[in-house]
Amino acid sequence: MEWFATPTNWSIMRAAVVTSFDTPPAYGEWPDPIAGDDDLVVDVVAAALHPRVRSQADGSHYTSTGSLSFVPGIDAVVRDADGRLRYALVHESELGTFAERTVVPRTATVPLPDGIDAARVAAAMNPVMSSWVALRRRTSLRPGARVLVLGATGNAGRLALQVARTLGAGEVIAAGRDRRRTAALVGHGADAAFGLDELSQAADVDVVLDYVWGTPTERAIVDIVTNRSDRSAPLTWIEIGSVAGATASIPSAAFRAARLDLVGSGIGSVSPAEFGAELPAIAEAVSRGDFDIEVRPVPLSEVAGVWRDDPGASERVVFVP
Numbered sequence: 001m002e003w004f005a006t007p008t009n010w011s012i013m014r015a016a017v018v019t020s021f022d023t024p025p026a027y028g029e030w031p032d033p034i035a036g037d038d039d040l041v042v043d044v045v046a047a048a049l050h051p052r053v054r055s056q057a058d059g060s061h062y063t064s065t066g067s068l069s070f071v072p073g074i075d076a077v078v079r080d081a082d083g084r085l086r087y088a089l090v091h092e093s094e095l096g097t098f099a100e101r102t103v104v105p106r107t108a109t110v111p112l113p114d115g116i117d118a119a120r121v122a123a124a125m126n127p128v129m130s131s132w133v134a135l136r137r138r139t140s141l142r143p144g145a146r147v148l149v150l151g152a153t154g155n156a157g158r159l160a161l162q163v164a165r166t167l168g169a170g171e172v173i174a175a176g177r178d179r180r181r182t183a184a185l186v187g188h189g190a191d192a193a194f195g196l197d198e199l200s201q202a203a204d205v206d207v208v209l210d211y212v213w214g215t216p217t218e219r220a221i222v223d224i225v226t227n228r229s230d231r232s233a234p235l236t237w238i239e240i241g242s243v244a245g246a247t248a249s250i251p252s253a254a255f256r257a258a259r260l261d262l263v264g265s266g267i268g269s270v271s272p273a274e275f276g277a278e279l280p281a282i283a284e285a286v287s288r289g290d291f292d293i294e295v296r297p298v299p300l301s302e303v304a305g306v307w308r309d310d311p312g313a314s315e316r317v318v319f320v321p
Contacts, residue, residue, distance in 0.1 A: 014321070015071045015099035015319070016303040023100065024307035027300065033095055033103040040089060040104055042078035046122035046297070047097040049306075049317040050074065051156075051241070056096075057307075063267055073097030073319075077118040077127055078104065085112040086282050087125055089275065098300060100321045108272070110279045116287050123295045123316040124286045129207055129275070130240050131160035131284050134265035135167050137274050139207055139236040144170030148202055150220060151211030151243060152190065152225065153181040155293065155316050160209050161189030162291050173202050179180035182201055188292075196220060203227035208237045214245020221254050231258040239264045 011032040014292045016025035034240075056063035057072040073096030078088045088104040090096055095103060101170035112121065131149075135141045147164040151157040152174035164172045176182035182193040194202050196216045203224045210217055221237065226237070235258060254260055263269070285291065296315040298306050306317055 006321055007080050010235075010297055013100040014300070016073075016300060016319070017069055018057050018072055019069045019239070021057070021068070024304045025057055025072060030095070030099060030226050033101055035103050038106055040080055040088075040106055040109065041088070041101060042080050042101060042104055042276060043101055043110075044097055044321050045077045045079055045117040046083065046318050047073045047076035047300075048118055048126060049319065050126045051158045051243070051311055052126065053096075054307075065140035067094070070094040071096045071099050071102075073099070073102075073247045075122070076102070077112065077116075077122045078102070078109070080109075082191075085111055085114070085118065086110060086114065087121065087279065089279075091272070095240075098303065100300075107276055110283045112283060117294050119297045119318040119320065120289075120293065121283075121286050123318050124291050124293045125282065126153050127156035127159045127293070127316075128163055128286055128291055129278070129282055130211075130265070131163040133165070133270055133275060133278055134208070134209060134240055135164060136240045136278055137270050138238050138263050138265045141167055141169065141207060145206040146171045146173065146198075146204065147209065148173045148175060148205040148224075149190075149209045149211070150175050150196070150217065151241065152176050152185055152193070153178055154211060154241075154243065155314070156241065158185065158189060158293050159293060160211070161185060164205075164207075164209070165189065166285065166290060167208075173205065174278075175199060175202065186239045199223040200227040204229055204233070206233075206235065208235070210237060210239050211241035212244045213239060213248050216244050217248045218250060221250055221260075225254045225258040225260060228258060234259050234261065237262045240266065 015030035061177040076097035086109040089108040147169040174185040174193040294315040300319040
């Protein structure tokens with residue numbers, strides 16, 4: 001894939017540029033992209049600051065190559081050469097979506113309806129995708145299943161409650177560290193809510209969507225496995241995020257004492273083709289407004305100033321070039 005023109009023919013655009021893993025991206029210049037045969041050059045309309053983008057920009061994500069410099073951003077609402085709005089994913093490269101223009105694989109875009117709120121769609125697609133793809137591609141969610149979301153007070157966790165219901169769950173349970181915020185989710189996607197130290201009361205679930213990992217997951221697995229009324233009933237634990245820590249020590253007995261399947265959902269465990277296959281349905285649901293999310297539009301030129309804002313805030317920052 002060819003990302004920009006030769007030095008004798010550069011044209012310049014504005015972008016957020018990562019030059020160090022220790023400092024926020026800076027608003028500056030970047031060569032305009034040109035497309036290869038299987039790509040599209042598109043104008044970026046709105047691109048969200050997801051936790052996944054923060055880890056991309058600080059080099060901590062497992063896909064990081066350690067190379068500098070680059071433009072971060074993994075997805076966006078874009079406008080193609082015909083003026084049509086699309087949602088687009090970008091492959092790992094030095095040119096992401098925090099720019100005036102970017103280049104995307106033709107197969108990683110999906111048309112969007114006219115009249116959408118581009119910032120809301122940009123904010124919702126990635127967090128909705130995290131649980132949607134997990135439930136569609138990493139397990140078989142039977143109709144009426146009970147789904148528990150660990151880390152339900154974050155943006156992706158709150159949306160996971162709604163996604164689980166949309167995909168056929170019969171009961172959806174929220175779990176989080178902050179009891180007050182977690183309790184507020186009842187009636188807003190959750191049927192019940194528990195603190196992370198109360199999960200023995202939610203032991204008879206079928207699927208766990210885990211955005212937490214670390215020490216809380218170590219405890220949660222033991223609490224749930226040891227308190228199941230039928231330990232032979234299948235339990236699929238899907239690891240999606242790791243806000244509480246990158247590692248967890250799981251006792252071997254957890255796998256012997258219950259029918260526990262521990263799987264991950266993310267780049268690598270789910271192929272680009274599988275992500276692409278789910279995009280049309282996700283984009284349709286998000287464009288209809290099926291999922292609630294708070295959005296904070298910010299000019300891309302202010303990227304450095306907002307980068308260190310609370311990543312756990314209820315609003316998702318969306319950059320508008």
